[in-house]
Amino acid sequence: MKLLYWLDEWLTLPQDEQQTRLPISGGDLLGDVFVKYHFIDINKPLLFTFSPAGTNYQEHDLIDDFSPWGFQLAQKQHVNVISFQHLGISNWFRHRNLLFFLEQLAPLLTPFSERLGYGLSRGGFAVGAFANLLKLDKVLLFHPVSTKNKAIAPWDDRSSTEIAQKFDWTGDYHDLDLGHAKGYIIYDPTNRIDRAHAKRYGQLNHLRVFGMGHSTHATYLNKFGFYKQVAVDFISHQHVDIAQFRLQTKTLRFKEDYYRRLNKANAKSSHRQALLSKAHNILIDEKAAHVQEHQAKIDIQPLIDVALKHQDEHPKDAIQLLEVAQQLVPDDPLVEHKLKQLK
Incomplete structure (x- = not known):
C-alpha cells in the first residue's frame, strides 16, 4: 500500500511544496482488487472509478501498462484519478484488504477539495457504498446496484444476486451511503429491478433512457460513445448538460439497429414487443420530420x-x-x- 505511505508523508508538506511533488503515479494489489492512481494537480478534481461487471481480469493480466476501467478516460480529461479494478467474475468489492485501504485512504485526501465518483452497475454499487466514506461531492452512476442484501432488496432476483451471497451483505459498506453527494443516476425505467434500485437514490438527479436495459445493450451503447460522452461532460465540468443528454438519447433512438436489438432482447414478451413496435412507428415519423427539418437548413x-x-x-x-x-x-x-x- 505504497500510496498510503506516500500520502502520509506528503500531507506534512506546505501546500506549494505538495504541488511540486506532483505528478505521481502507481498501482497496488488489494486482495482481489487492483488500484491504480495518478495525481497531477491538487487544484483539480479527484475522480474515483470502480469497474463494472464484464471487465473480468485476472492477476496475470496486470502487466506494467495495465489500466483499470475509467483510468485512461480520467487521464485524458486531466484530472486526478484513483481507479479500482475488480479481479475475477464474482467480485463485489468486499475484500477486507480493500475496505481497510479505503478507510486509511479517506482522511489522507484533504488537499483535494472536489471529489467525484463514476461507475456502472457493479461499479455504481461501489461508488454509492463508499461515497460517504470518501466524502464524494458528485457522482455519475449508470444503472447501479444499490445492494445485494436480500432483506433490503428482495425484488432483485437476478442470478447475480444468488451468486453474490457468498459475500457479507450485513457488514460495513454493504449498502448505498451517499453522504452529501449529489449528481446523476442514469437507468432504464422499463427494467423493473434497475428501477427499484434507482428509486433508492432519491437525492440524485434521475435521467431515464427507455430501452437501455441493464447490461444487454452496454456494448452497443458504448459503440456510439453514449457512456463516454456523458462521462466526459461530468468529469470535465462536474455536471451533465441535460438538454444535450436528451438530444443524444433521441439521436440514439433514430438508429434502426437500436430497435432490432431491443426486439431481440424482448423476444419472449409479446406485450413488450407490441410496445416497441408502437414506439418504433412513432419514431419513424419523428425521424422523417427531423431529417426534413435539417434538410431545409442545408445549402447544396x-x-x-x-x-x-x-x-x-x-x-x-x-x-x-x-x-x-x-x-x-x-x-x-x-x-x-x-x-x-x-x-
Whole structure:
C-alpha cells in the first residue's frame, strides 16, 4: 500500500511544496482488487472509478501498462484519478484488504477539495457504498446496484444476486451511503429491478433512457460513445448538460439497429414487443420530420457550382456530386434537371 505511505508523508508538506511533488503515479494489489492512481494537480478534481461487471481480469493480466476501467478516460480529461479494478467474475468489492485501504485512504485526501465518483452497475454499487466514506461531492452512476442484501432488496432476483451471497451483505459498506453527494443516476425505467434500485437514490438527479436495459445493450451503447460522452461532460465540468443528454438519447433512438436489438432482447414478451413496435412507428415519423427539418437548413449550392464547373471535363464526377446533392435535398428542381441532362 505504497500510496498510503506516500500520502502520509506528503500531507506534512506546505501546500506549494505538495504541488511540486506532483505528478505521481502507481498501482497496488488489494486482495482481489487492483488500484491504480495518478495525481497531477491538487487544484483539480479527484475522480474515483470502480469497474463494472464484464471487465473480468485476472492477476496475470496486470502487466506494467495495465489500466483499470475509467483510468485512461480520467487521464485524458486531466484530472486526478484513483481507479479500482475488480479481479475475477464474482467480485463485489468486499475484500477486507480493500475496505481497510479505503478507510486509511479517506482522511489522507484533504488537499483535494472536489471529489467525484463514476461507475456502472457493479461499479455504481461501489461508488454509492463508499461515497460517504470518501466524502464524494458528485457522482455519475449508470444503472447501479444499490445492494445485494436480500432483506433490503428482495425484488432483485437476478442470478447475480444468488451468486453474490457468498459475500457479507450485513457488514460495513454493504449498502448505498451517499453522504452529501449529489449528481446523476442514469437507468432504464422499463427494467423493473434497475428501477427499484434507482428509486433508492432519491437525492440524485434521475435521467431515464427507455430501452437501455441493464447490461444487454452496454456494448452497443458504448459503440456510439453514449457512456463516454456523458462521462466526459461530468468529469470535465462536474455536471451533465441535460438538454444535450436528451438530444443524444433521441439521436440514439433514430438508429434502426437500436430497435432490432431491443426486439431481440424482448423476444419472449409479446406485450413488450407490441410496445416497441408502437414506439418504433412513432419514431419513424419523428425521424422523417427531423431529417426534413435539417434538410431545409442545408445549402447544396456549393456542390451544384462545382458540378457545373467540371461537367464537361469530368461528367461522371459531376453526376456523383449532383447525386449527393439530391440525397441531401431530394426535391430540388435544378439538381433533377441537371442530372437528366448529364445522364
